Amino acid sequence: MKSAAHHQGLSEQQVLENRTRYGINILTPPEKEPLWKQFLEKFSDPIIKILLVALLLSVGVAFYQFFTGTESASVFLEPAGILAAILLATCVGFAFEVSANKKFEILNQVNDDTMVQVIRGGNICELPRRDVVVGDIVILNTGEEVPADGVLLEAVSLQVNESTLTGEPLIGKTTNEAEFKKDATYPSNHVLKGTTVADGHGVMEVTSVGDKTEYGKVYEGSQIDNKVQTPLNRQLSRLGDLITWASYAIAALIVIGRLTLYFSHLPGPVEWLSAGTYILNTVMIAVTVIVVTVPEGLPMSVTLSLALSMKSMLANNNLVRKMHSCETMGAATVICTDKTGTLTRNQMNVYKADFYGLGNAVPTEDEPGNLIREGIAVNSTAFLDYADPEHIRALGNPTEGALLLWLHGLGVNYLDLRENARVLEQLTFSTERKYMATVAESPLLGKKVLYVKGAPEIVLGLCSTVLTPEGQVPAADMRPAIEEQLLAYQNQAMRTLGFAYRILEDDAPVFEDGRIIRKDLVYLGITAISDPVRDDVPQAVKDCMDAGIRIKIVTGDTPGTAREIGRQIGLWTEEDSPDRLMTGVEFEQTPDAELLDRVMDLKIMCRARPMDKERLVKLLQKKDQVVAVTGDGTNDAPALNAAQVGLSMGDGTTVAKEASAITILDNSFMSISRAVMWGRSLYRNIQRFIVFQMTINVAACLIVLIGAFLGTESPLTVTQMLWVNLIMDTFAALALASLPPDERVMQDPPRKTTDHIITRPMGRNILGVGILFVAFLFGLLQYFKHADITSLTQFSLCGYFRSYLDFSAPEHELTGYELSLFFTIFVLLQFWNMFNAKAFNTHQSAFARMGASIGGFGLVALLILAGQYLIVTFGGKMFNVVPLSWTDWGLIFAGTSLVLWFGELARAFTPDKSDARS
Structure with a gap:
């Protein structure tokens, strides 16, 4: 980029000094516990602890019976069986989690060797992203990821995709203070690590690298808290307490009853040798009851259920890292979801094209149709990536890419049109002008044509007429209808673009001081562009709401956009009052006491910052809610970590994945709905096993109890x-x-956190x-x-x-x-x-x-x-x-x-x- 040549950049000595002083541009990887410690954690399960006690008692009984000659060596089979049950339950769970974490590491590999353009010593050079230091001058081009945090020195039509940090897919950046946006989440002249240049180019000076960046700050606290108790953990702990006290009570009853019967029926003085033998035998019977009462198979049942669910959920695009999160999804009462990439496709598409001269028909190879097709292809800086014919991607400005995808859908190859038309002059899009203009020699029309696209009201101001099927009519006559149409699209949270042209019959100048000087353009029409809701989202949201789960949208978008997305997915209805939507600023300024009264009814939080989402999760947890959070951006990491279950998207950031317990590989909200169904079905299976085994334990205990007295x-x-x-x-x-799994479990409301298993x-x-x-x-x-x-x-x-x-x-x-x-x-x-x-x-x-x-x-x-x-x-x-x-x-x-x-x-x-x- 020639304009960057006047920047000197750092010297080699300054690079070394700044690397020592400010650190390297690598995120410190999360500290992982050694495998032996991860394995020992499996023994913290409440039922496993009871089994360990039962094992010790069983071993004691076996040794006593073997050395007193009352039983043969086969008496050690019982403690061996309990030991096998313990090892199976712990080893299976450990093996499955280790396997899942290996898959996760492969999925989550970070490439720190991506090359970036940096100015050092007055020269432009390329070096790995990891080698960027504070003070470096970095050149930013369309499609590149910003390698570190920095302040802009230059910005030309620069637009950045900040969805990984703020949820905003397109933010205009500038160095002109007069154009700074006061309500922007981050200053308009700052760019941040992990965001992507969507359009334009710029030059930045690095101010923070690695862990000190906004991306890195969130990453530090993004790892899963393995010590958080899940609903199932708490319920199993209560069950363990119940079993323990029940077995102790029965054992005490046996001891008291047998000793009472023995001493009350003695014909004469106590013979303490005989009485000692009887007492010892009574104690052994009581210990046997305690051992028999413990459900050895329960940990194995839980572990096998969780392990099988992990495997099956992976087949359904849910990569589970922490085994208990399978079941916790079934207990979820609230899902806090972001918008971009989770509810929507994160790819702009043309929702509606209204070209008046065509009568809203598809542009064909007549003059109006050629003007529209060629204008879209030539007056653009975006490209299409055809590498995967099944999933063609737009490169560059996502709005311009949506227009090219629309042409592709009509069977038009934009490259043929672009390459055949010779561009004579061009003004790229800028936030100052709010339009892009191109003068080209049109082979389709055989003439020189000016094509313009941009903000509809700005483009319309350059036009004297509007092309209709009946011919050209004065623009002033059409303005009210056009403005009404624009308002309708904007109320649906859509971006709109206006299109105009002018056939140039002479060589009179068209541009002056970077602007169009002609006011006699012909208005062609408008397009409405949106990031569409994923096809499966409305049904998946309905399934979750029918299952008694509350859905809450948390996004960095505007209130209008967030509300419209809520309407499209079936969350926001006409009956909803305005107090069910809050902005991040309003949320931040409201005290906890007041929010606790409103948080359950809240449906949408817009203009939200990362800490707002985390605070929302914690407030919901104070209301005894089991919260699942979905997210794909770095900004989602604090909330993902705070929630009982964090769900990251397969194409999300490293930070989001590290903070999550489950990764949705296909980014589908329907997969989240399926995870809830799996979790609830798994819980039912555990309950069924408890019914089966505890029935036998009751029978076994009563038989031993009756036998002891008889x-x-x-x-x-x-x-x-x-x-x-x-x-x-x-x-x-x-x-x-x-x-x-049984889909009918989705007809039930979520269980309460206070329920006993x-x-x-x-x-x-x-x-x-x-x-x-x-x-x-x-x-x-x-x-x-x-x-x-x-x-x-x-x-x-x-x-x-x-x-x-x-x-x-x-x-x-x-x-x-x-x-x-x-x-x-x-x-x-x-x-x-x-x-x-x-x-x-x-x-x-x-x-x-x-x-x-x-x-x-x-x-x-x-x-x-x-x-x-x-x-x-x-x-x-x-x-x-x-x-x-x-x-x-x-x-x-x-x-x-x-x-x-x-x-x-x-x-x-x-x-x-x-x-x-x-």
Whole structure:
């Protein structure tokens, strides 16, 4: 750029001094925790902590039983199973997060080696962006990213895309103080790192580099706060407290009850040796209850659900960095979204073209049509990038690019028109003139033509007539209609351009002192240009609002533009009062106490600065809201970090991505809606597993409790219980975690942050079914003790109830066949109850949508059946079982299936209430 030659720039010595004094132009990468510390963080889960306590108690019991000779080495299988559950839950989660972070690093690579033009020692040279220092004189050209913060020394038609910092896609920059905008977010003579030159050119002196730039200041605090508790963390912590106190209460009841019974029935003085043995045995039973109560499979279920959701969400263009953010999206009650690039396409398009001489028809190859097509192609500094035929991009001024894209859509190649027309004179667009003008030799008309485009009211002032289908009419007659039309477009937040021409019959001068001196131009018409809303946004916004989620737009745009975008996406309606929109200045000046009363009803914040968005998030959180924030710019980073879930866009800035927990790879708001659906479905799956496992835990606790008072031994061996635990934990976790998402969850309102993860319907189901299982199994045990069963064909319902009530009848030791029957019946009861858990909270049949889940749930169900058959048939002494006849297998399968059929009947007669959290 020749005009830059008079700048001297820094000497080599000054460069070294300034680099030492002010630092290098690189953002300090976020400090990452070592892998071992990231792994240890997985043990901070509240349920994992309970499991660790249970593991210690289980190991203590196992060592006591082994060294006292009461049990063989198989007693260590129980603590081994708990240890395996802990390691699986922690390792799976750790592995998935490490994998996601590697994908993120690839996505988020920053190229600091991009070359920039710098003046040093009086010479223009190119050097990597990283080598720019404070005091450097940098030349800025169209399409280039500003490498650092600086003050402008020169600016020619300079327009900068500041959407990464302020949300504004196009800001005019100037060195003329008279033209400085007082309401500009940043001074009109300042340019900032990370923004892009959209049009024109300039020269800047660098004032800040690296971390000291506005971009870098936001980047410093952009990393995710891993210590923020998610709604699920809090709910699991409360569940852990409930389980802990319940197990302690039951254990205390056992100790008190057994000791009371023992000492109250002593026939004589206490024999302390015998009493000590009894007391120790009682304590061991109490510890066993505590171990049995802990749901070993819950952390695994949560982890597997989250991990599978991470994988599936990635297939749906959601790259999840922090596992729990999958579920937190399902708890979101508010989404604060920016406008540019999230709600809109971030690409200007021609919304409507009104060329009066064509009667608003498409410009064809007649004289008016040629004037319009050639004028757009020749009187422009923009280009189109055809590298990807599916996604043609505009380069340069986005408004001019929109006109070229419009021509392309009509099948017109602008390059043919531009290259065939010889440009004689040209005035590029400037904020002073507010128009661009080009004199060219037109091969289409065979004449010299002046083409003008710019602000419609300015261009119209240069015209004496307007071209209409009936011919040229006086401009004064058309002005009221044109101004009314312009007002209508401006009210819809659209940019408008006016077009004019003049065929030049002589060589009289057209330009003087950088302006058009003729006032006899012919007005062709106007175009309305907008950054259109993405096609899928209105439906996605509706889905979120139908799901009870409040949407709030936070943008740097003007109130009119923001309100119109809100109207187009279905957020802003005619019933909305003006107080539902605030400007950043108004928001900043309003105290927190007043804002807390207004913040829930607020729909749009415009002219917002980065800290305004962060403050909005924190105020919403004070109202007990779970806030998700979307953004693609550096200005969004503080809010992304403050929110429970930050969602950055795939083509967003490095700062935005670092601050987010989820990156939306396709920039689609519909993907955000899908993330909410996945999160809610995941939470439902976790609840289903809790229903399943806690039902078994209730049954197991009551059996141990009853057995403790009756002095009976458990009918299930340690190895059998290990298999039951495997079903409860790993297999059930796999089955219920792999259930596909259910779109009907989007019809429910968000759950409250104060809700317990076990709802009232869940509690009734857990206690009711658990007690029924205990009653049935206890009666079955009594029946087997009073009847010599060699086949279930001998089973008598009358005998079952009689033995249940008649405790005076003679008993016998259970045979191996009877124990095998009991073991298999116990397992099959849980098997069928797993189907009930699958259908819990859906009011659908357990077989509904089975086709969608057959790859996960169905296969796991078959694996459980096959595993049970193999263990009973071939387990022998290891599992203390003998093979069962095919007849008994059929009777057990059919008889225990009543658990499912009773569940189906209950669901059939239960009203379909989507929200079962009351």
